Amino acid sequence: MAAPLMERLSESLGSSEPAVRLILSILLGEPPLSSLSSSWSCGLSTGVAPRGGLAGRASLGSINCPSLCTPPSGSQLCHSAVCVVVQFLLLRLMGRTVTTVLTSFLFQMVYLLCGYYYTATDQYDIKWTMPHCVLTLKLIGLSFDYYDGGKDPSQLNEEQKKAALPTVPSLLEVCGFSYFYGGFLVGPQFTLRSYQGLVSRELTDCPGQPPNSVFPALNRFFLGLVCLTIFTVGSRFYPDSYFLTDEYEAQPFWYRCVYILIWAKISLYKYVSCWVIAEGVCILSGLGYNGQDEKGVHQWDACANMRVWQYETTPLFTGTIASFNINTNAWVARHVFKRLKFLGNKMASQMATLLFLAVWHGLHSGYLLCFSLEFIIVNVEKKAMELVKDSPLLTKLSCSPLYPLIYVVQQFLHWLFMGYPLVPFCLFTYDKWLKVYSSVYFCGHVFFLVAYLIIPWLRMMLVSRKAGDAKKEK
Structure with a gap:
């Protein structure tokens, strides 16, 4: 009865059945929260609170699992369970060591990539690997936070201090954290410390x-x-x-x-x-x-x-990135980019971080090209913004009555070239995205290559030598 209903609903909406089931599963996150609220009023102990919530999360996972998996659907739920149990055992048996972090990172990423490899098609498929990629970051982050909990607080930055785990979590806590219905399917990313604060009733006004x-x-x-x-x-x-x-x-x-x-x-x-x-x-x-x-x-x-308002109004590529998928970007910055400081080169750290993001999304060439273009676009924009800031003429122009017109042109270019890297991201395979890029004559590649080459020349013309020397001294 449920399957024909889902089919009819998906047909009426003009969408796939897995997509409809995913949206309904996210929407079903609202009613189960009433059980969590009731735990407040009933005065359940903090040791019991995660258990009641876990039943609701497992139910949502089971409801949505048929759309996220290939038949037999029920068996696919074991993938997340295996990774959660293995992660718990790594923390318990290996302790606060670099080996724990590296083993966790390798196991969780290899498991995810194997899932991508064995289930990959040339279409956008909603299957078990989609929530599993969210879980992968959670579990890797858990190992980092447990490792940080053994360090002296003076060695940690503010973000690490907030997330660091002073004691090893229980299996119940790890399961509750992993399957929390607010972040199980599509995110967001949050720390176990935040989840513990929720369970202990600290997160309230x-x-x-x-x-x-x-x-x-x-x-x-x-x-x-x-x-x-x-x-x-x-x-x-x-x-x-x-x-x-x-x-x-x-x-x-x-x-x-x-x-x-x-x-x-x-x-x-x-x-x-x-x-x-x-x-x-x-x-x-x-x-x-x-x-x-x-x-x-x-x-x-x-x-x-x-940040929807910023996302809609910013004319900058960096502004869009800062407003989009915020928690995942923060996770990557905290656990990948900042921990690559030992490379001694910010650009190398940025490249490695974007490579990690590309691989985490999947094995298709489109992901690698998308994040490569992001790297190029962001760095060209930074050079352009520095030029505007250092040039008195361009600074004056940006504050003139002509700025609304400049904003419209800038916003058009921004939206166009935000869509340009999205083409391979959504079309995945080489033959598809190459066909589209050929049809628009690789205009995005040409635009940013030309911009990269002419910005130094414009800087020589528009920025005085004194201003350039003063900046170098800083």
Whole structure:
């Protein structure tokens, strides 16, 4: 009965059944939270609270598992269970050592990559590897945080101090942390210390009482529904498949570029909607509570994975990156980028970090190309921003009445070339993304190559030698 219902629903929405099941599973994160709220009022001990929540999480995993797995679907749930148990044993048996961290990193990543290899197709498939990639980061981060807990506090930065684990977690805690319904399917990333704070009733704006989180959660929930509606409606008119048609190739060059721009904006709402709705679940549970700001206003952004207003209005590529998939980016910065300081080169650390992100997403060539382009685009933009800052003429122009016009042009280029790397990310395979890039004459590659070459020349013309020398001295 349920299967035909899912089929009819997916047909009416013009989406795949796994995608519909995924969205429904995320939405089902709202009702189970009532059981967590009841644990507050019933006065359950902190030792019991994770157990009740775990049943709800396992239920959501079982409900969604048929859409995330290939038949037989039930057996696929063992993948996450194996990795969770192995991670717990590594912490217990190997202790706070570098060997524990490296073993955890290698085991979890190899397991994930094997999953990618054996289940990969040339389409965007929603299967068990999707939530498993979220779990992989959680478990690797857990080993780092446990290792940091054995260090002297003076050796840790503020982020590491907040996440460091003073004692080895129990199996129940590791399971509750891994299967928490607010982050099991699509994220966000959070630390075990945050989860322990939730279980011990510390994450609330009313000490000793359930958090007043209903309205903040509903704000994100309804915003997520708006984003989901935009994607559901827009993707019918701007599908990925159109790129590979003869009709697309027959269109004028400007049309093909504008199609990439609009298609990318709509496609990204697929991720935005899932993350914002999942954030609402985390806020409702209390996990999203982030203390008070300097004005004493309670903050609910601890699990924010999207800054939607910044995402929509920033004209900068770095601004979009800073507003998109925030918790995953923070995880990578904390556990990969900053720990590569021993390389002694910031650019090398950045390249290694983006390589890790590409491999973590999957084995398709499109991921590697996407993050390679991100590296190029971000570094060219940084050079351009430095040029504007150092040049009196460009600084004056950016503050002139002409700026609204400059902003429109800049925003158009920003949206166009944000969509440009997304093409291989969504089309995956070499033959597909090469066909699209050929049809637009590799305009993104040409644009940023030319920009990279002419920025030094523009700097010689627009920046005085004194200003350049003063900057070098700094």
